[in-house]
Amino acid sequence: MQQHWIRFEHAGSTGIATLVGDRVQVHRGDMFGAAEPTGIVLALADVKLLTPTAPSKVIALWNNFKALGAKLNLATPAEPLYFMKAPNSFLAPGDAIRKPLGDAKVVFEGELGIVIGKTCSAVPESQALAHVFGYTCANDVTAAEILNRDQSFAQWVRAKGFDTFCPMGPVVATGLDPATLTVTTRLNGDVRQQYPISDMRFSVQQLVSLISHDMTLLPGDVILCGASSGLVLEALGDCLREAGGLDLGGVFHQAGEVVGDDLVGDRRLDRALDVLRGFGPSDVLEHHHAREERRARVHLVLA
16 A cells, blocks of 8 residues: 655644645654554645655665666676765755855756665565665755866765755655656756666665665665766756645655656646645746746656
8 A cells, every 4th residue: 555654843843644635644653663643634734844754874876777877888886886975965845955165066866765664784685675664755966076076086975965965755655666667857847867767777675685784774764776867967056945745646746946856656747736835746846046047846757
């Protein structure tokens, strides 16, 4: 059964809930364990969405898609190649991506995130999916010019670890088959990325198993699966708004001044819906960058 889980803040308290349309069905307990409904139902417009989990770490893959590897003439890795996004980079829907000082060019990539639900260490591949709670959306934001600025040392952590450089959510979806998802990135309505998750070099179960042999994965931890061809490069303004939302059809949406994410269930984002506080599966939020207006969104689509 598919469910859409969120973390939220309301009246000074934080909580967990399932999201059904624009109704926040509050639960008590642990999202990853014994959660039960309280009977309290809130309006989505009345809560502040938080990051979908509070991860101890976010791991992000490099060279995990065959198409991009072929385009860049990259050798097939024998094992997952990954880095980590710093906790200060985690960003909730509705919060702002802040541009680094200087004239930095920023790459944003829509990616699928694997959400860990059970502590796992050295888990065999055959048992890996039992440790996965669900899936979320994320932007792996990068200050591209910093990455290889020093020829003696690639600055992965610095380039990808600026404050606000890892927007996530707004929901965790359970009951999905990730192999059926397609990632589509649109900027100003134009498709800039489109690639199937089935093109990954390492499957979800392989990633969870292999990484768990390196480090213990805890409930709420997120593994970003990497991106394929068509990385999107933009000069950001002073502030990029991020917002999120979801509809009953399985659409996750995190749209912003330049970037946003959707995880789409059984249909594409092809119809306009009324939005709540900027939330909606097919809205495109406006922003102002210098004297021009831009629109962007990123979404993952079930094939």
